[in-house]
Amino acid sequence: xxxxxxxxxxxxxxxxxxxxxxxxxxxxxxxxxxxxxxxxxxxxxxxxxxxxxxxxxxxxxxxxxxxxxxxxxxxxxxxxxxxxxxxxxxxxxxxxxxxxxxxxxxxxxxxxxxxxxxxxxxxxxxxxxxxxxxxxxxxxxxxxxxxxxxxxxxxxxxxxxxxxxxxxxxxxxxxxxxxxxxxxxxxxxxxxxxxxxxxxxxxxxxxxxxxxxxxxxxxxxxxxx
Amino acid sequence: xxxxxxxxxxxxxxxxxxxxxxxxxxxxxxxxxxxxxxxxxxxxxxxxxxxxxxxxxxxxxxxxxxxxxxxxxxxxxxxxxxxxxxxxxxxxxxxxxxxxxxxxxxxxxxxxxxxxxxxxxxxxxxxxxxxxxxxxxxxxxxxxxxxxxxxxxxxxxxxxxxxxxxxxxxxxxxxxxxx
Ligand code: SF4
Ligand code: FES
Ligand code: FES
Numbered sequence: 001x002x003x004x005x006x007x008x009x010x011x012x013x014x015x016x017x018x019x020x021x022x023x024x025x026x027x028x029x030x031x032x033x034x035x036x037x038x039x040x041x042x043x044x045x046x047x048x049x050x051x052x053x054x055x056x057x058x059x060x061x062x063x064x065x066x067x068x069x070x071x072x073x074x075x076x077x078x079x080x081x082x083x084x085x086x087x088x089x090x091x092x093x094x095x096x097x098x099x100x101x102x103x104x105x106x107x108x109x110x111x112x113x114x115x116x117x118x119x120x121x122x123x124x125x126x127x128x129x130x131x132x133x134x135x136x137x138x139x140x141x142x143x144x145x146x147x148x149x150x151x152x153x154x155x156x157x158x159x160x161x162x163x164x165x166x167x168x169x170x171x172x173x174x175x176x177x178x179x180x181x182x183x184x185x186x187x188x189x190x191x192x193x194x195x196x197x198x199x200x201x202x203x204x205x206x207x208x209x210x211x212x213x214x215x216x217x218x219x220x221x222x223x224x225x
Numbered sequence: 226x227x228x229x230x231x232x233x234x235x236x237x238x239x240x241x242x243x244x245x246x247x248x249x250x251x252x253x254x255x256x257x258x259x260x261x262x263x264x265x266x267x268x269x270x271x272x273x274x275x276x277x278x279x280x281x282x283x284x285x286x287x288x289x290x291x292x293x294x295x296x297x298x299x300x301x302x303x304x305x306x307x308x309x310x311x312x313x314x315x316x317x318x319x320x321x322x323x324x325x326x327x328x329x330x331x332x333x334x335x336x337x338x339x340x341x342x343x344x345x346x347x348x349x350x351x352x353x354x355x356x357x358x359x360x361x362x363x364x365x366x367x368x369x370x371x372x373x374x375x376x377x378x379x380x381x382x383x384x385x386x387x388x389x390x391x392x393x394x395x396x397x398x399x400x401x402x403x404x
Contacts, residue, residue: 169283174292185284186270194284 005072009054010079016070021045023052023065026078033078034087034116036094036155036206038066041164046156050090051116053083062086084120091122096129097178098207099150107208113153132178141191145202145212149181152209158182158201170195226300226338228269236271239264244279251282254290258297267298300338303345305383309335309371310360312351320359324348326376327361343387 004015009026016025024040026033036049045066053062057075062083065076077083095113102108102124117124140146154173159182162171170193174183184193191197202210228236243260247253257280261272268291277284291297309315309324324346328334331344338345352360357369363379371379 163283169285172283172285172289174285174289176293183285183288185273185288 002072005070005074007070007072007074007076009076018070020070021066022054022056022068022070022074022076025070026054026065026076031078032119033065034091034120035066036112036153037157039157039160042160049094049153049155051087053086054078055080055083087120088122091116091120092126092128094153095124095126097132097134098153099148100124100131105151105208106211106214107151107205111208112206139189140213141189142195142197143191143213144197145199145210147182147190147210149209151207152182153207154180154182155206156182157204157206158210161200161204162195166196166198166200168194168196168198171201226269227340228271229342232269233271236265236269237275240272240275240279244276247279249280251280254280254282254287255294258287258291262297265301267301269301298336300336300345301342303338304343305364306345306347307331307364307379308347308349308352308362310350310352310358310362311348312355312358312360314351314355315358315360318358322373323359323361323371323376326373327380330376330380344383 005018007014009031014029023038034051038045047064047067052065054065055062055077136149138148159171162168171182247257257276262268273287274284277287311320327346333339335346335348359371361368361371
């Protein structure tokens with residue numbers, strides 16, 4: 001096997017490690033492809049966010065770049081009418097179940113959703129899908145962070161951090177379809193679960209769902225605003 | 226849900242027995258849950274915890290699986306089990322309203338069991354008699370055209386039955402259901 005494969009993405013010739021997924025090869029070479037759920041070290045992506053579509057020559061339909069291994073001679077384009085349409089729909093579906101009060105959100109200006117919206121020129125507010133305005137109880141039981149599920153986009157990054165980095169197993173996906181949530185065993189508040197509060201999940205969260213509390217961890221009732 | 230007297234021992238024994246004959250691999254999780262549920266009628270938290278331990282998977286994963294599949298139940302089956310059909314036909318004629326009426330009457334939500342374990346409420350998809358929509362199955366008995374008024378009737382009948390079985394008296398009269 002040769003040391004590298006050559007692929008062409010948006011006209012740019014790129015040498016890539018065999019076995020790498022197209023998404024990461026593109027990103028490493030400053031070619032932007034939206035993505036939420038892909039995890040570099042994960043062997044098989046969930047491919048659940050449906051944002052990373054690209055067109056590959058010889059393949060009749062757009063494919064998710066996080067699941068596609070690079071092959072020698074592959075010719076890829078990251079934008080096309082079909083790709084844009086798929087990405088827009090997927091993005092709008094995600095947004096229809098996302099708390100859009102950006103100004104109140106700790107991730108404001110530092111949020112992957114805002115990046116995707118900007119790069120792909122998709123409005124955060126749209127009227128194609130009726131928003132599902134759901135009430136979730138804020139879990140602010142941990143000392144240093146909190147979890148607001150109304151902002152969660154179900155990307156699974158926090159679960160990966162919990163399992164593969166922290167090796168704890170405190171959180172996971174539960175329920176199905178539109179009711180899916182990230183939660184603990186028995187839906188306990190994080191502080192009552194086996195969570196060690198290492199906060200690697202907070203680091204992993206691309207939006208403002210898992211966020212650091214502003215006040216110092218040990219001044220429990222310091223009333224600052 | 227509070228465990229009954231002796232239930233804890235029963236749960237532990239059932240899980241132990243199932244795990245004895247299990248490969249203890251992650252792949253065995255679903256069959257294990259099915260076998261334990263067959264013994265206990267549901268999957269109490271304690272059972273999920275013990276199964277997670279036995280197969281060496283996070284309890285959060287067991288919980289995720291149990292809440293994903295409809296075949297698993299988190300609550301014990303009630304003495305009286307009410308299943309409300311929300312198949313296409315029943316849904317179209319207001320099966321969801323029927324379900325809501327039961328929820329209000331039983332003071333539980335769909336998928337739950339009343340604290341005294343007398344009633345449990347579930348939703349099902351098409352029972353196969355759509356002409357009678359909205360359909361409800363009460364303890365294996367199929368009831369058709371179940372409007373909210375009819376829900377009251379069904380609940381009264383069940384409560385009546387309970388009263389009778391409690392007092393053990395048998396006043397020789399019919400179920401007085403006409404309204
Ligand atoms: S909490 Fe954050 S990291 Fe976890 S699934 Fe939701 S959006 Fe993704
Ligand atoms: S990153 Fe490929 S589907 Fe989410
Ligand atoms: S949809 Fe309810 S019985 Fe068919």
